[in-house]
Amino acid sequence: MALSDLATPGVAIASVARNRIPRIGVIVALLWLALLAVGALVAAAGLTADPLTNDYTVISQAPSLAHPFGTDNLGRDVFSRSLHGAGSSAVVALVTVFVGGGLGILLGVWAGLRRGIADAITGFLTDVTIALPSLIIVATVVTLAGPSLPTISLTIAAFAIPVFARLSRSATLSIAAENYVVAARTLGASGWRILTREVLPSVLPVMMPFLMTTLATAIISEGALSFLGFGLRPPEPSWGGLIAEGRTQLALAPWVTLLPALLLCVTILAINVLGEHLREAKR
């Protein structure tokens, strides 16, 4: 139920005393993500087969050297489409982490330092956002405002804000009581200086594992959205869309669905491995 956990990524994987992630796992995860990033960039630069061109001479072909992931029922290269889909997923994931996570952390730290009315308002808005069904709202916004990458990523990002506001607020509360913050305050440092120089550098490392979790949930959310048909408009490739498109020919051409699905799962796994590693490193 990874998807609707968008509002609660932190709770989802939080637990103590886990088995350690082997070092080789971390290296493989990093390599995989780097490889995928290069692949997505190469595809975006137009160096792979055109993801939208139908080639009726190679309909539903099994994976081969010419088409590593095979072709779909319109003769489009599934590998190239998957790499383009990786690009869209990466945009959504990065926007969610930087915009949603960034704003959320700033808001939480601010509320935690100011306390009082600012804190109460932020807390209330967080409650409201968490009560909203994220997937339904995102799908509605995309339906009414038109499916585009900025709309999709910013709406998904909006739902990450309250999560980070809540998490970073409680982190700030404990940090604000530390001696070095109290010392800075006594020395007459401005509120902004305390926020950027003293508190943020301590809050950010605490938030890193949650940021990784959010990276994964954002990719899953985008996948679910496209899978339901509310993502980028076909034939524009996205992971969820590819997986949904191939469903009808699963028996005939399983690679059209299963290889993009595998790509998606391995990527989520790699991100989770890194998140887990960061969580362990913190301890």
Added chain:
Amino acid sequence: MRIAWLPRAGRSLLVLIVVSALTCQLAALLPGDPAFVILGDESTEAQREALRHTLGLDQNAFVRFVNFMGGVVTGDWGTSFASGRPVLVEILSRVPATAELVILSQVVALAVAVPLALHSARNVGGKLDRLVSTGTFLLLAVPSFVVGIITIQFFAVQLGWLPASGYTAFVDDPLENISHMVLPVLTLGLAEGAVYVRALRGSAIEALRSPYAYASIVRGASDPQLLWWRILRPSSSTLLALIGVSLGVALGGTLLVESLFAIPGLGRLTVSSLGVRDLPMIQGVVLFAATTVVIFGILADIAVSRIDPRSKHGLV
């Protein structure tokens, strides 16, 4: 610290009012003309004008909100564009299928998760523990729509054991109902179970380090006695909170599973309403979903304070 119930309830009510306010402004907040989006470019200006009137878009935001709230309170949640039936009636008629799906998957998730979590917590680093940890970690990387596709392909198409999609009400034909429910319940329950195992295992390990667990062990309690009678209860607050959250947000998860398995529940209603841009229906579903989140949040709080009295005194 005792939970102050009155402020908690008041705050929840305020959350729901703000959610309603946002919901009824949904169409107006978005760029473009919703009447145009809903009716398409072949509609006449008169048709669009009539729709704007129906949606209250020709009034100002405050009047729209007051009318909407009045309707919500009196049970008039508007009329569906698609079916012409009242929104609330339509929503309530879809609840049984979704409730069955959600409840069964929670039962399956817990039935698998609780024993696995407790026993792997007893032998951290043991064979079972490593298997469970690795298994759930892998499972967490597979989104439910992928799990669904794979189960359909394997159990329904290749083995032909179970139907791939469809739904029969339990009262009409219990056996048929169950056979249609197995795959969707597995799909939802597996993902939930993985999260539950990891959460409960963590709290159980902590509880097992406590003096009372140690006392119980030296007095010769067997593993099942120790785990089920001494450890489960104090370890379950995180789990209960998680169950509250997942019941609350269940609607989001059923969107995918119900579409995939063609179950006529709330999730499918939402998807089809979005497809035909049935705005009153979508508003109703959003409000209904928000209400379930709030209610299950409160219920989880109550459950935690009942099952773990320490939480009332701020001891955990």
